[in-house]
Amino acid sequence: MMTIIEECTGDCRPRVGVYALTSCYGCQLKLATVQKIIDISNMVSFESFYMLSSASKMAADVDVAFVEGSVSTERDLEELMEIRKHSRILVALGACSVNGGVQSWAEGEMDHDALHKCVYGDSKLTMQGLQATPISKHVDVDYYLPGCPPEEDEIMYFISAFLIGTFPEPKDYPVCAECRLAGNPCILIERGEPCLGPVIVAGCKARCIGFDVPCVGCRGPVPHETAWFDSLAQTFLRKGMTEKQIRQRMKIFGSHDPNIERMLHSILGGETE
Ligand code: SF4
Ligand code: SF4
Ligand code: SF4
Structure with missing residues (x-):
């Protein structure tokens, strides 16, 4: 500290x-x-x-x-x-x-x-x-x-x-927590929108979802390796997204995170055109 x-x-x-x-x-x-x-x-x-x-x-x-x-x-x-x-x-x-x-x-x-x-x-x-x-x-x-x-x-x-001589603590819960508190309908579950809220760290009070726009992940992953991009990729697949769309979506703000590619590789295999 x-x-x-x-x-x-x-x-x-x-x-x-x-x-x-x-x-x-x-x-x-x-x-x-x-x-x-x-x-x-x-x-x-x-x-x-x-x-x-x-x-x-x-x-x-x-x-x-x-x-x-x-x-x-x-x-x-x-x-x-x-x-x-x-x-x-x-x-x-x-x-x-x-x-x-x-x-x-x-x-x-x-x-x-x-x-x-x-x-x-x-x-x-x-x-x-x-x-x-x-x-x-x-x-x-x-x-x-x-x-x-x-x-x-x-x-x-x-x-x-x-x-005051102390240090700021990072949040450790996802955008979804704030989204539910705000009373928003879940646009991932209800409409199949590609929302990254489950893996992205909170703090914005689910700003985009409040405007009916799915989260693109600008705040980065929840810490402590609890951002399960692989699990969310499976959900996106079930909602009809292609592998390429999933990769592109998750890497808009995540291209430097080796964990994301590792998890995506376990679900999607290698890079797809
Ligand atoms: S809309 Fe997105 S942020 Fe809100 S609960 Fe659903 S997945 Fe989470
Ligand atoms: S894109 Fe950024 S501001 Fe918008 S909901 Fe996601 S984390 Fe919040
Ligand atoms: S694009 Fe970069 S500099 Fe501009 S508001 Fe977003 S994080 Fe800040």
């Missing part, structure tokens, strides 16, 4: 950095616009947060760094290494950072050169692109704050936990 409490004199406010690698900037926008951020803004010192101040620097010495985005370029990788060096606690902020996000879907499907050619043709770019990966592939991550983007109450929970 890592906390921010330590001996200090002078300005003892926790120093916070908010950084973005390759991303849509939605997570830091969410953090910047959390209603209660005003209440705690004088209790922390934002040393680096480009969305709030152009005086920010990369990378500042901070107690807690929130890092949004996937590692998708050489520059991302260099910046991430610097951030890690200058941070006591590092939090992966949002789906891109936690699991690579939708931009990492090609992992195991297409190599980076083929993907680059598919998008940019023979154009020469100065940007040195990489296959998009979660930040944990490159540096130690202390805590994970999932979501696309994360929920306001979870952002406040994380910041509050750090402020």
Whole structure:
């Protein structure tokens, strides 16, 4: 466990950095616009947060760094290494950072050169692109704050936990639990919709199902290896989905999770066209 409490004199406010690698900037926008951020803004010192101040620097010495985005370029990788060096606690902020996000879907499907050619043709770019990966592939991550983007109450929970010198505990139950509490009809059972709620960690209050849209798994699997993608794949097969549809669905946000392919392989066999 890592906390921010330590001996200090002078300005003892926790120093916070908010950084973005390759991303849509939605997570830091969410953090910047959390209603209660005003209440705690004088209790922390934002040393680096480009969305709030152009005086920010990369990378500042901070107690807690929130890092949004996937590692998708050489520059991302260099910046991430610097951030890690200058941070006591590092939090992966949002789906891109936690699991690579939708931009990492090609992992195991297409190599980076083929993907680059598919998008940019023979154009020469100065940007040195990489296959998009979660930040944990490159540096130690202390805590994970999932979501696309994360929920306001979870952002406040994380910041509050750090402020009082404790640590944020991950949820260990699935979206289905919140979905049932919300009183939604089950669109998987009743309509055969490809909902990933049974294997995805809760925290969004079943946001998508509340809008009659099946879960695509942006928050990532429930922890402690209790996300039974194999069992859910069998259910999807019974509901009429093809093997290819099941794989694609489960890997939108899960292409970097070896457990998913292992479990799918046990049910579906090898990759199918
Ligand atoms: S996790 Fe979602 S909201 Fe956050 S940067 Fe990635 S795409 Fe944007
Ligand atoms: S709709 Fe989806 S999240 Fe809700 S109970 Fe059914 S499977 Fe679970
Ligand atoms: S229902 Fe699923 S896809 Fe929608 S916000 Fe929640 S975890 Fe993400």
